Amino acid sequence: MSAESGSATAQLLDVAKEALERFHEVRVDDDGALSFRHGEVPCALQGVELSEGLEVLSLTCVVAWDLPADSDIPLRLAERAGQGLFGTLGAIRTDRGWDVTLRYVFPAAGLGVEAMGTLLMLVVSNASTLRTELLG
Known part of the structure; x- marks a missing residue:
């Protein structure tokens, strides 16, 4: 990288x-990445x-973790993904159950603060909505 x-x-x-600081408290990590919480x-x-x-x-949201291993999480995520959202859903089965993520990667050159904020809030709002659905 130059x-x-x-x-x-x-x-x-x-x-x-x-853009994010308009909505959230943002932390800059040692590697330059930004971290924040949208609700839970x-x-x-x-x-x-x-x-x-x-x-x-590249935005990664940890939607939920340790969901019951015997649940239908992969099927629910596949159905949700078919409804169209910003990002790609992932489910990883661990010893403690299912962990669910939402990732969205996008070219951001030329986006101003308002447009960037709108785009990022669309993604993290989807993640929060999905969390509510999975835990509800």
Whole structure:
């Protein structure tokens, strides 16, 4: 990664931080990633250069964890994904049950604070809604 692309990724994270701070308390981690909570959903936002000139932001929300292993979580997630949402749902079965994540990766160059905030809030709002559905 060139210094120029690192700078571009840092600038995207700066815009994202400003956008998120309108809604949440945001922490900048040691690696430059942003972390915050949307309600009960912890989220992390990282900047990545996929190829020269293509910087993207990657948002990961931990929707729920330790859901009952004998539940129909994968089927429920597949049905929910078919309804169209911003992001990709993931389910990982652990010794303690199912952990569910929502990831959204997008090219963010050119997005201003308002547009970035709108986009990020669409994703994290979906994550919170899904959490309520899964725990309800």
